[in-house]
Amino acid sequence: MKSIEDLKKIREATLEAVCPREGNAVRVVVGMATCGIAAGARPVLAACEDEVGKRGLSNVTVTQTGCIGVCRLEPIVEVYVPGEEKVTYVKMTEEKARRVVGEHIAGRRIVTELTIGAAE
């Protein structure tokens, strides 16, 4: 890393994956701070990755992230689709995660009853 130009190159190369702005790219993040992991986020993350792989979905990035903030509703999975408001799924389990991958990511239908607004 020698210059601001080098930094810009990395920025541009990564930005599309982190923050998809167009096309079919979808980003799925799982809250994996201490709070999320304690609530069972590890198997949820593994289930998301596994289900995406099984279905052979391309253009989908599944990754961990830090504390999303709503510790009460962990484990949390958020889905970013270009041009749409992110969707927050709460109190996730492996089964729910597989369902979200199937219905929301593959089928593009939000699983409303698993989202934050439907909690409790």
Add this chain to the structure above:
Amino acid sequence: MEPVKPHTHDETVTSLNNTDFYKHQLRVALRNCGVINPESIDEYIAFDGYSALARALTEQTPAEIVEIVLKSGLRGRGGAGFPTGRKWQFAADAQNDVKYVACNADEGDPGAFMDRSVLEGDPHSVIEAMVIAGYAVGAHQGYIYVRAEYPIAVERLNIAIRQAKEYGFLGDNIFGTGFAFDLEIRLGAGAFVCGEETALITSIEGNRGEPRPRPPFPAVKGLFGKPTLLNNVETYANIPWILQNGWEKFAAIGTEKSKGTKIFALGGKIRNTGLVEVPIGTTLRTVVEEVGGGCPGGKKFKAAQTGGPSGGCIPAAHIDIPIDYESLSSIGSMMGSGGLIIMDEDNCMVDIARYFLDFTVDESCGKCTPCRIGTKRLCQLLDKITGGSGTMEDVELLEELCAHISNNSLCALGQTAPNPVLSTLRYFRDEYEAHVIDKKCPAGVCKGLLQYGINDKCTGCTACVRVCPTGAISGKVKEKHVIDPAKCIKCNACMEKCRFNAIVKG
């Protein structure tokens, strides 16, 4: 105060961004937390990471950076609120061949997890800020002091430091400017006193974590006797944002004397426990009722505790107070590092004070007498009052002892240890009097003052008899039962079991 409106769930809200919890928040220090992968330096860079460092090293002088931090109005987020820019100025002005930069990640307040979340969610923001700080004050070595109880934070910091070295953001000749800076982690063993800056420095040096008198302040004589800039995790996390967006934009957030945002770990009797970041100056009411969603079960909000064992309580009467450094100290509380514990009508304030004193007794390092012995005596007096044998003389003695401990302790741990007692005495004196004079705990918490009884709603179902572990309950089937106070251990099992609300305590 009116009971908070019950939460109604709304299936049209599918995104966290549209919830009441999130609407009042503003994420500056937590800008990347919960968004990027903390183990990917590329993702940090994609969100403008390390661009502030690049610009600082290639286009700005150290003096210009100190000036920007000064003008931003950023104050120390560890709790005391000292202007960060002035600290940087002192460290920059200190004349020495070797200087250090250190990060205080020894987060010890019960229930607080702001720093942990920043380190776990966005470790590069702290690393970037520390390199910038090194350049600004003329240091080439940094230390992050983090407690070993935060294994995930430590792991992600280690990954982040390794990546930063690979990319050349740490090491020699950063961005080809000839500036060199290296960073190491030091693990703390979890002593609360090591969050105090002089004790932290002593601990990094490899000695037992005990404070020493100030002055000299660390900026003049710190780590290994050299000038040391020591800031909190959250303070550092704000720095790259300020340099990227300009001090004007940061200074536009907050109040006249307290700029920017503050992260709070919201806990206790609150519906939405979690991690929140709000502009400084947001009222406590907004945080409790809107962000937090009020107390669960429609219970009445009684007080908020800030600043942990060093802080105080904000009673419901002051719920409209803006949360900033000056306003909170004016009512005998403090901003603190960000623990915000909500209490409802079921919390006994004397018991809360006793809880915090119990904590400081454990955590006092023992170096100075006022703290070592004073906190122990305070705790004994509180035990006596909550146990039912307290007198009004004990309450007076409490106040006298508080003043002695505050005025004579060596470090902030002792100086602030009486705060939970002083602030509960100030706002909830009636509860102390109820314990001492009426021998009653109004909230029904202090076991020594509780009496369990059975009222006329009793149907004689015998459920309580079967659950009572000491055989204290007797009575004929289908007739009203009685509790023998001599046998009752106040375990509350009967109350939980009874379906007729026939068990009463008071």
